[in-house]
Amino acid sequence: MTAGRFAEAGRARLASALIANGSLQPDWFAAYHAVPRHLFAPDTVWPGMADGVRQGEAVDRREDADGWWRAVYADVPLTTQWDDGAHLGNSRGVTPSSSSSMPTMVFSMLSALDVADGHRVLEIGTGTGWNAALLSHRLGSANVTTVEVDPSTAAEARARLARAGYAPAAVVGDGAAGHPAAAPFDRVIATCSVRQVPRAWIEQCRPGAVIVAPWGPEYGGEAVVRLTTRQDGTARGRFVHPSAFMRLRAQRSARPGSRAYLPAPWPADGVRSTTALSPDELGGWAAMFAIGVRVPGVFPLTERYGDGSYTLWLHDTAVTSWATADWEPGRVEFEVVQSGPRRLWDEVEAAWRWWDGRGRPGFERFELVVGVDGAQQVHLD
Structure with missing residues (x-):
């Protein structure tokens, strides 16, 4: 042709x-x-x-x-x-x-x-x-x-x-x-x-x-x-x-790896706990959006293993706090480790439950307001 x-x-x-x-x-x-x-x-x-x-x-x-x-x-x-x-x-x-x-x-x-x-x-x-x-x-x-x-x-x-x-x-x-x-x-x-x-x-x-x-x-x-x-x-x-676009270059952020957060080999000084919330529930695009709106300055990384399990890492952009949540097939409780002045897993889990408790709203139910001072707020309905 x-x-x-x-x-x-x-x-x-x-x-x-x-x-x-x-x-x-x-x-x-x-x-x-x-x-x-x-x-x-x-x-x-x-x-x-x-x-x-x-x-x-x-x-x-x-x-x-x-x-x-x-x-x-x-x-x-x-x-x-x-x-x-x-x-x-x-x-x-x-x-x-x-x-x-x-x-x-x-x-x-x-x-x-x-x-x-x-x-x-x-x-x-x-x-x-x-x-x-x-x-x-x-x-x-x-x-x-x-x-x-x-x-x-x-x-x-x-x-x-x-x-x-x-x-x-x-x-x-x-x-x-x-x-x-x-x-x-x-x-x-x-x-x-x-x-x-x-x-x-x-x-x-x-x-x-x-x-x-x-x-x-x-x-x-x-x-x-x-x-x-x-x-x-x-x-x-x-x-x-x-949507999924490349970030405006002026607003790209550095995302340090996990070693930047740990004073010693994992779990370092982290505090252990468990949760019934599967890390899998946090991976949807709308869920991530809602979490990000309510938990500023935090980003996730995923470390995957050959058996299908993985560790979800949570880091703050100020490089002061971190958390991990381990997912394994068949588990109903998941181990969490948190360190630093922010309890990142607790913050993320609370944000997810806020979103889940309101019927898991999609993007179309959110509104962005930009103030004269540049402050930006996202509201639901």
Whole structure:
């Protein structure tokens, strides 16, 4: 099959899937067909799975054209950079640092953005440039500003945009700072996740503007929030659907390994206890979100063993406290060890029971409020 026929068949098949799952709405049909994803995919991509499965092996267009076309027109994210560009070649790096987002997520977020003719949009995270091109087709390039922190990624995206006939303002810089020179904006969309919505985004918006961004606490769990800015400088809005994005570089946090916390071999000075709550119950995306909202400054790590058992480690970002919970098949009670001024397992278990006692609410029942001082609060219902 020729490249043209691959593109035509792949785009039609993907469009059908996006329409069927409700992400591609009629007002984005024209942009979808005018801005093909393959024009914004590099020769080497690492296809991922939509449900959080790790990315697969590299697919190189020059070596496996059929596989590359299938990957580009699958409803999956495509990793396009590892380790902030330090890793080169077709092998996997350690940490994915740029991607072409899953098409379902792209069009779900564009739908939530709710743009109209004449709106000026700020995009945080240019990536491959596909999202900026879709916005440029819909609104005109003059109304789109896109910011990318990585110079090489930005240069490649700018070249792809130009070849496709679009010329949004493509800026190299820290997305957390927005782009005040082009403000005020009617819409802001982020293609990277945040723990704190930057004040600059709100300050560069008109009152009544909409900000769509993936938001997640330190603990884990993440969802796209749709905020509306207010005359008093605040913003608030509901979470609309779960997400999993790479973190805004300015908000990445160091996550020390367990040895940084232990003054001696485990269990060191830890206090032992048991719990009836299985560590397995803490692993769902919505559960992690609820725990993270109620237990700030804590993150989990999992140490797995060959027999299927594992240890859940809890660490605080201040490197003062830790806890472990051991899961083994068939157990109904689980050993817990805790150390430090914070009893992390107790905090996490209390947060989980709060969430469980309210019917295990999903993301859509939570609202984010951003104050004029930058303080951020998440409320249930």
